[in-house]
Amino acid sequence: NAGVMQNPRHLVRRRGQEARLRCSPMKGHSHVYWYRQLPEEGLKFMVYLQKENIIDESGMPKERFSAEFPKEGPSILRIQQVVRGDSAAYFCASSPGLTSGRDEQFFGPGTRLTVL
Amino acid sequence: QKEVEQDPGPLSVPEGAIVSLNCTYSNSAFQYFMWYRQYSRKGPELLMYTYSSGNKEDGRFTAQVDKSSKYISLFIRDSQPSDSATYLCAMLRSGGYQKVTFGTGTKLQVIP
Numbered sequence: 738n739a740g741v742m743q744n745p746r747h748l749v750r751r752r753g754q755e756a757r758l759r760c761s762p763m764k765g766h767s768h769v770y771w772y773r774q775l776p777e778e779g780l781k782f783m784v785y786l787q788k789e790n791i792i793d794e795s796g797m798p799k800e801r802f803s804a805e806f807p808k809e810g811p812s813i814l815r816i817q818q819v820v821r822g823d824s825a826a827y828f829c830a831s832s833p834g835l836t837s838g839r840d841e842q843f844f845g846p847g848t849r850l851t852v853l
Numbered sequence: 854q855k856e857v858e859q860d861p862g863p864l865s866v867p868e869g870a871i872v873s874l875n876c877t878y879s880n881s882a883f884q885y886f887m888w889y890r891q892y893s894r895k896g897p898e899l900l901m902y903t904y905s906s907g908n909k910e911d912g913r914f915t916a917q918v919d920k921s922s923k924y925i926s927l928f929i930r931d932s933q934p935s936d937s938a939t940y941l942c943a944m945l946r947s948g949g950y951q952k953v954t955f956g957t958g959t960k961l962q963v964i965p
Contacts, residue, residue, distance in 0.1 A: 741896070770952075770953075772955075777861065777957070778957055779857075779859070779941060779955040779956055779957040779958050780897070780941065780953075780955040781955075782952050782953065782954070785952060793952060795952075828896055828897070830896075841899060841902070842899075842953065843899075844889075844896035844897045844898065845896050846895055846896045847894075847895070847896050849894075
């Protein structure tokens with residue numbers, strides 16, 4: 738049973754380019770969360786999605802960042818016109834979306850984005 | 854003030870020592886408390902999950918929650934070099950939805 742998969746694991750972009758980060762949740766999971774981790778900082782929540790719906794994007798910067806989780810295929814975190822401050826590790830987590838009991842989030846290995 | 858405060862360390866202990874990791878929080882809406890372990894360049898993995906005040910034990914790990922003081926702890930007994938990692942406390946509000954608030958993490962090194 739494969740865990741949460743993220744690709745690419747490492748991504749290098751020049752300032753002004755676009756970055757696309759992909760996340761395939763665990764089998765049977767319909768809820769996806771994106772987090773950003775800056776050096777020496779904890780994980781910061783960015784966005785929470787269910788299939789075809791953004792539930793909470795309160796942690797997303799208002800500009801340049803967008804996320805989607807289509808009916809088919811992986812969830813995508815898209816960063817347009819990247820700047821050096823976007824350099825970070827981006828983690829995706831998924832959960833089955835249990836409405837009772839513990840709805841545990843399982844994390845992927847992360848994508849490390851470096852902006853030159 | 855951050856919602857969750859955690860000493861970043863680093864914390865260095867000899868093999869076999871008892872390790873104590875702590876977090877404080879300010880928001881009384883937090884009802885669920887977790888500890889994650891994150892090895893270098895890996896994703897976090899869930900170690901312990903607690904709801905009520907008190908202790909929860911799992912092998913060498915004990916999680917302690919004191920809601921009245923807004924203080925949580927993770928104890929590691931007989932620490933091993935393989936325990937060397939960053940430990941993140943995390944919290945959830947009660948009800949519905951699963952936005953997790955993390956501490957900054959404490960880096961632990963267990964010296965053989």
